[in-house]
Amino acid sequence: MPVPRSPRRLMGVAVVAAVAVLVPAVARATDAAQPPPPAASAPADAGVEPWVWPVAPFRxxxxxxxxAHAYGPGHRGIDLAPAGSPDVQAPAAGVVAFSGSVAGRGIVTIxxxxxxxxxxxxxVSELEPGTTVERGETVGVTDLGGHADAGTVHFGVRLDGEYINPMLLLGGVPRAVLLPCC
Incomplete structure (x- = not known):
C-alpha cells in the first residue's frame, strides 16, 4: 500500500531538494565571483609591494x-576622514590615468x-595623466565636494572594470575588538 503524501511532507521534500541543488550552485557562483588574491598577499619575492592607505592616520x-547587481545601489569604495595631514598618497605604484575635475570635484585615477x-x-592634484607614481607618493590633497562627507576621501578600486572592496588590497577588514556592554 503506498504511503499517503501530505502537503507538509511534500513541502519538506521540496525544500530539501531545492537546498541540495542551490547550495552547491551558489558556492560555485560565489567562488567564481571572488577576485584573485590581492597584491598585498603576494609573496615578498614576487616583487609586489603591499598597498598602503591613501590617507594616514584616518577614520x-x-x-x-x-x-546586488551592476546598476544596484551600494557604496563602491570606502570613505576615509584624514586625522592629520590632508595629503593623499598613491596606494600602490602605477600611472596616473586621469587627474582633473568631474562634476565640480577633483579626481585622481591611477x-x-x-x-x-x-x-x-x-x-586636488597637479599631476598630469601619464605620470608614474610610487606606492606612498603624495598625489594631491583632500578637497571639498563630491559625494563623500566634507573633508573625507572616497577610495574606490576596480578590477577589470568591476568595483571591489579596497580593503581586500589593504589587508582586509581591520580586526574588531568586542567589549562588554555593561
Missing part, C-alpha cells in the same frame, strides 16, 4: 557596500596594471 567614515585601477576623490 573610516563609510564602508564598502557591494551592489592605473596599477593587472586590471587594477584606483580612484581618489575629492582630491
Amino acid at each position: 573610516l567614515t563609510r564602508p564598502y557596500v557591494a551592489p 592605473d596599477h596594471g593587472g586590471g587594477l585601477v584606483t580612484t581618489l576623490e575629492p582630491v
